[in-house]
Amino acid sequence: MLVSERVKRFLQLVPGQRxxxxxxxxxxxFVLGGAMEWFMINVRFGEETFYDVYRRKQSERQYEARTENGEF
Incomplete structure (x- = not known):
């Protein structure tokens, strides 16, 4: 049996096709997206979450942009 046939058969089990x-x-x-968001906010790798890294990188980029423009 091909893998694609197995996938099709599995997808046929989800109700509401018609x-x-x-x-x-x-x-x-929707549930998968919510679970991913919860994971990114609450699960720590080492001492940081995904959003901690994102905020730090964003502030670093802003600082670099300001120093290049000579605002400081």
Whole structure:
């Protein structure tokens, strides 16, 4: 059995195909996005979360841009 046939058979198990079509998968993606967001906010690798790194990098970029423009 090909992998694509297995995937098709698995996707057929999700209810609502006639009524919602492809959009029947939307709740799964919504929950997956929420779980990813929670993971990025709350799970620490070492001492930092994803958003700690993002904020630090953003402030570094702003500082570099200001020093290049001679604002300091």
């Amino acid at each position: 009524r919602f079509g492809f959009y029947r998968f939307l709740p799964f993606f």
